[in-house]
Amino acid sequence: MSYTPLLQQLMEALRCLPGVGPKSAQRMTFHLLERDPEGALRLAKALTEAVERVGRCGSCRTLSEDPLCPLCASQRRDRRLLCVVETPADVLAVEQSGAYAGLYFVLGGHLSPLDGIGPEEIGVDALLARAREGVEEVILATNPTVEGEATAHYIGELLRELGVGVSRIAHGVPLGGELEYVDGSTLTRALAGRKPI
Amino acid sequence: MSERVSLQPAYVLHQRAYRETSRLIEVLSCDYGRIGIVARGARRPGSRVRPLLQPFVPLLLSWSAAGELATLTGAEPAGTALHLQGDALVCGFYLNEVLLRLLTRHDPAPELFSAYHEALGGLQTHGCDPTILRRFEKRLLDVLGYGLQLREDARGAALSADRRYHYEPQRGAVPADADRDAPAGGVAILGRCLQALAADAPLDGICRRQVQRLLAAILAPHLGPRPLKSRDLLLRIRRRRTTK
């Protein structure tokens, strides 16, 4: 069955969302137009505004419509600490832990030579410049994937040359997890990173 | 007709997002060579296979295949997990990038799988030792049918350690002073470096450079004109350290 051009266009547009296939796009389209036209207008307005006005924070490169994001602008954060993460979503995750009071730097990805992503693509030079601005310790919080590890290793070496303290977040067995079900790589890492008690 | 493969030793070479929630992984398997496998749902948070499907982790994979791409039906770790660190990771990426450039899918090469397995073991134990990479490149060329002639020189005489040669892909090692009418092109290399490469012996400083140049020249036409990003990264790391 075929839809009118505008319906077709909306369904195709919705499919740019992760996890949305043709069926879900069709369901969303009917829901928006039939059940919630007001919500649909709000969504359209919010989308347009956000896409037009949200850019990157000039300091940490997270998403922000202001030149400096609220975190970087805050006077309450510890400016001697810099936490390096892969994505803006990672900033949020660390923030929600409530365990960190320093500032951030968002790489926008990780080193992945096989995908053509090298040091330029993840803004290593910008990070080094940022680290020179009175930072005493950089915490490397890239993901515990092989690409994330390679990224941490590469950046860590450059930062140490600057005389900045460098640390890597610990990896290990998830809280509430059972050893029996933890994969070998994670256990190896957990054992290597053991601590005296 | 569909084929079911069970608990096949394999390594993930690369993976990328595929369709809405899946990943397409390129693996090097022991008995089936390079295979493209779709891991359904492997991008969902909490996916059980996701942490497992990483490069450099020895795996036992099960899949069913009906066309060009297979579908993953099971994944478990095989034996002790490797733990590559630092430069060894970048060297590992290099091996993977070379394999993806040179291997076509569905071309079984068990010898290559064991060469790769050994190379990763070497990287884990010794870090990114160039000798490990050269040994792997040599075995890869053997498997692909472009193997080097290292037993004797181009005229069938034994290689002599102190002699200079020019290695040409078509002719082999031509003694540097042999043939004034047909001067050899190819890569200049000492006899003892060819012997060390043949014997998988450790390479000294001179041989390391010469053998590296030789293998790079032989591999180049097969790798194509696009530069290898992982090799660039490795060179950049090395250069920075030596200029310090």
Ligand SMILES: [Zn+2]
């Ligand atoms: Zn910021």
